[in-house]
Amino acid sequence: MSFSTLTIGATGLYxxxxxxxxxxxxxSNANNEVFTRQRVTIQSALPTPGxxxxxxxxxxxTGVSVLDISRLRDRLADVSYRTEAxxxxxxxxxxxxxxxAESLLGTFGDGAPEALSSFLATWNQVAMTPTDxxxxxxxxxxxxxxxxxxxxxAQQLTTVGHEVALRVTDxxxxxxxxxxxxxxxxxxxxxxxxxxxxxxxLLDQRDAALDRISALTGALLTPAANGVVNxxxxxxxxxxxxxxxxxxxxxxxxVTVSVGGAPVTFGGEIGGYVAAVGVDxxxxxxxxxxxxxxxxxxxxxxxxxxxxxxxxxxxxxFTGTSAADxxxxxxxxxxxxxxxxxxxxxxxxxxxxxxxxxxxxVAIGTQTVGDALRSFGGRVGQAxxxxxxxxxxxxxxxxxxxxxxxxxxxxxxxxxxxxxxxFQHSYEAAARVISVADGMLxxxxxxxxx
Amino acid sequence: xxxSTLSNYLTTTxxxxxxxxxxxxxxxxxxxxxxxxxxxxDPAAASAAExxxxxxxxxxxxxxxxxxxxxxxGTADGALxxxxxxxxxVKELAVxxxxxxxxxxxxxxxxxxxxxxxxxLRDLGNTTHLGRSLFGGFAPTALGAGPGGVVTLTGDxxxxxxxxxxxxxxxxxxxxxxxxxxxxxxxxxxFSQLDQLATxxxxxxxxxxxxxxxxxxxxxxxxxxxxxxxxxxSNRVTTAQAAGSSALQDLAERRSEVEDxxxxxxxxxxxxxxAGYQAALGAxxxxxxxxxxxxxx
Numbered sequence: 118m119s120f121s122t123l124t125i126g127a128t129g130l131y132x133x134x135x136x137x138x139x140x141x142x143x144x145s146n147a148n149n150e151v152f153t154r155q156r157v158t159i160q161s162a163l164p165t166p167g168x169x170x171x172x173x174x175x176x177x178x179t180g181v182s183v184l185d186i187s188r189l190r191d192r193l194a195d196v197s198y199r200t201e202a203x204x205x206x207x208x209x210x211x212x213x214x215x216x217x218a219e220s221l222l223g224t225f226g227d228g229a230p231e232a233l234s235s236f237l238a239t240w241n242q243v244a245m246t247p248t249d250x251x252x253x254x255x256x257x258x259x260x261x262x263x264x265x266x267x268x269x270x271a272q273q274l275t276t277v278g279h280e281v282a283l284r285v286t287d288x289x290x291x292x293x294x295x296x297x298x299x300x301x302x303x304x305x306x307x308x309x310x311x312x313x314x315x316x317x318x319l320l321d322q323r324d325a326a327l328d329r330i331s332a333l334t335g336a337l338l339t340p341a342a343n344g345v346v347n348x349x350x351x352x353x354x355x356x357x358x359x360x361x362x363x364x365x366x367x368x369x370x371x372v373t374v375s376v377g378g379a380p381v382t383f384g385g386e387i388g389g390y391v392a393a394v395g396v397d398x399x400x401x402x403x404x405x406x407x408x409x410x411x412x413x414x415x416x417x418x419x420x421x422x423x424x425x426x427x428x429x430x431x432x433x434x435f436t437g438t439s440a441a442d443x444x445x446x447x448x449x450x451x452x453x454x455x456x457x458x459x460x461x462x463x464x465x466x467x468x469x470x471x472x473x474x475x476x477x478x479v480a481i482g483t484q485t486v487g488d489a490l491r492s493f494g495g496r497v498g499q500a501x502x503x504x505x506x507x508x509x510x511x512x513x514x515x516x517x518x519x520x521x522x523x524x525x526x527x528x529x530x531x532x533x534x535x536x537x538x539x540f541q542h543s544y545e546a547a548a549r550v551i552s553v554a555d556g557m558l559x560x561x562x563x564x565x566x567x
Numbered sequence: 568x569x570x571s572t573l574s575n576y577l578t579t580t581x582x583x584x585x586x587x588x589x590x591x592x593x594x595x596x597x598x599x600x601x602x603x604x605x606x607x608x609d610p611a612a613a614s615a616a617e618x619x620x621x622x623x624x625x626x627x628x629x630x631x632x633x634x635x636x637x638x639x640x641g642t643a644d645g646a647l648x649x650x651x652x653x654x655x656x657v658k659e660l661a662v663x664x665x666x667x668x669x670x671x672x673x674x675x676x677x678x679x680x681x682x683x684x685x686x687x688l689r690d691l692g693n694t695t696h697l698g699r700s701l702f703g704g705f706a707p708t709a710l711g712a713g714p715g716g717v718v719t720l721t722g723d724x725x726x727x728x729x730x731x732x733x734x735x736x737x738x739x740x741x742x743x744x745x746x747x748x749x750x751x752x753x754x755x756x757x758f759s760q761l762d763q764l765a766t767x768x769x770x771x772x773x774x775x776x777x778x779x780x781x782x783x784x785x786x787x788x789x790x791x792x793x794x795x796x797x798x799x800x801s802n803r804v805t806t807a808q809a810a811g812s813s814a815l816q817d818l819a820e821r822r823s824e825v826e827d828x829x830x831x832x833x834x835x836x837x838x839x840x841x842a843g844y845q846a847a848l849g850a851x852x853x854x855x856x857x858x859x860x861x862x863x864x
Binding site for chain 1: 568569570571572573574576577578581603604605606607608609610611613614616617618620621624625627628629631632635697699704705706707723725726727728729730733736826858859860863
């Protein structure tokens with residue numbers, strides 16, 4: 118009989134306590150999205166070698182020891198989550214940008230296409246009553262409304278571009294913070310792992326930062342020695358060991374993102390915004406400008422041929438060179454509206470000619486102004502619908518990846534309860550071992566002497 | 568598959584979110600009565616709806632023009648009908664004037680009636696519609712008074728046009744130079760001939776009266792030709808109006824088909840979405856309650 122039974126019992130108590138502690142830590146972090154569940158790894162303690170040559174005195178167990186408290190993190194789930202996060206970030210950014218630009222042509226059913234229809238109707242009215250001042254001034258007003266519709270569309274594109282540039286600036290600021298914290302965490306983690314500690318909660322923090330970096334940029338994450346993770350994009354390092362680069366952005370249109378002065382193509386949310394504002398919006402603007410120029414040329418060509426009540430002829434109806442500045446000719450008066458073909462005041466035939474030129478002339482590509490306006494609306498709508506649908510699909514994939522990852526990494530309260538019960542029983546059993554040893558020693562020491 | 572507390576929560580919230588989104592979408596459709604409130608709701612349908620709307624606006628414009636054209640043509644028709652019946656009387660008087668056995672008083676009476684009828688014809692020739700001369704082209708009047716009360720042509724040949732359908736533009740006016748025979752040559756016009764007839768009747772010059780009679784016959788023919796022209800144009804406008812109004816109805820129906828909600832269907836979809844949401848809520852409430860902790864005492 119030796120005292121080692123007491124010590125063995127004590128190691129059991131200790132291990133059970135640690136296990137219960139870890140279970141408690143897990144349960145309390147059950148709803149922490151960043152948290153990775155932890156496990157106590159226990160193993161039997163080093164045995165004491167027996168007395169050589171003595172039979173039945175082989176290596177004797179010395180109880181249990183806590184080897185490690187480890188993080189149960191699935192790397193593959195991280196990779197697939199981060200890929201989805203980057204895709205979803207880019208899709209969301211594009212959908213966000215295009216949705217803001219969707220109402221370019223005004224309210225559906227009461228926007229620029231309707232303004233064009235009423236512009237046409239006023240020309241037909243002037244054709245009927247060419248000397249009527251109110252009919253003439255409504256041509257000018259309807260023309261101005263149409264021009265202002267295009268101005269507003271161009272203005273909206275500028276506003277959206279500006280908002281997106283600000284958004285990219287915010288994202289880049291956030292990214293720089295994240296890069297700095299990853300570099301700092303790399304340092305802490307290296308220090309901890311070289312001194313043989315398990316920096317579980319630091320790793321969790323760094324993983325959370327890396328998740329967000331992936332969503333923002335779609336950067337490449339490369340694990341390196343001593344627990345370091347390097348971040349790079351297109352071969353340009355963003356975090357290299359314990360040093361972080363600073364990302365810069367232009368802050369205005371054209372929106373660019375650069376690292377150390379060299380432009381870098383980003384993925385993720387930042388890349389999505391940069392692409393939307395650099396590709397989609399300029400395409401919209403080109404189409405709008407073509408619309409404005411086509412409208413101006415068709416109306417002016419027909420209007421110049423006519424004569425106004427004041428005898429003026431060869432006058433332009435619209436001025437301007439783009440959607441942003443198209444306007445009814447400020448020099449055109451009510452009497453200057455060229456409704457007359459022959460110069461006679463009661464002649465309204467040129468007004469008819471303007472209306473039918475506007476209805477029939479192929480002015481923009483292979484389309485009339487009205488068709489071009491409507492198909493522009495359709496194209497904008499289609500691009501927005503596609504972008505929103507893509508974002509939805511990407512969001513669903515991201516959700517699935519998040520659920521899959523958290524089902525591997527996350528805490529299950531049920532499991533922890535089972536562990537609690539299990540280790541509670543171990544603890545009771547170890548305590549019982551100690552009391553049995555105590556009883557035996559009591560027998561030996563107190564009762565045998567008597 | 569392992570289920571963690573958090574993944575259970577994520578799946579549940581995602582499910583609830585998408586169920587609620589469906590409720591929101593269907594409710595919006597029922598409330599607005601439109602399936603399309605944005606271009607992106609259904610870009611192809613939205614383009615079609617906008618095209619129908621633009622065509623409807625054009626057809627409404629054409630209908631208004633056609634109404635105005637009919638008013639012009641109706642007024643012209645009335646004026647020409649009156650002229651024609653005056654011409655019947657003029658021709659009777661011309662026949663009387665060729666009779667050499669009339670008394671001076673009778674001849675004077677004929678001459679005076681002819682002059683009276685000439686004035687009536689002149690007034691009819693200056694008929695206006697909404698302030699515009701019917702027979703004067705773009706000029707404010709068709710006929711004026713020259714020296715010695717001679718009726719002169721002041722109208723021009725300006726064509727008043729109305730677009731009454733996408734493809735039809737009609738000329739709604741007839742011109743004084745054709746209706747009154749100014750185009751036939753100097754002195755051949757209706758009013759010169761009437762003056763000649765009056766003079767012939769007054770002086771008893773039966774030969775001159777006879778000459779005037781045959782020219783007046785031709786002038787009556789001109790008026791009838793004008794009537795026929797007005798009638799023909801009016802028929803075209805009527806046809807265009809009928810086609811236009813059925814096109815309008817058709818366009819409105821087609822637009823409603825793409826743009827408006829089938830209410831029964833939409834309400835049904837809304838209640839099914841709501842039922843789905845309630846089921847998701849119920850499931851979430853039941854699924855998230857228990858854990859082993861509940862059963863350990």
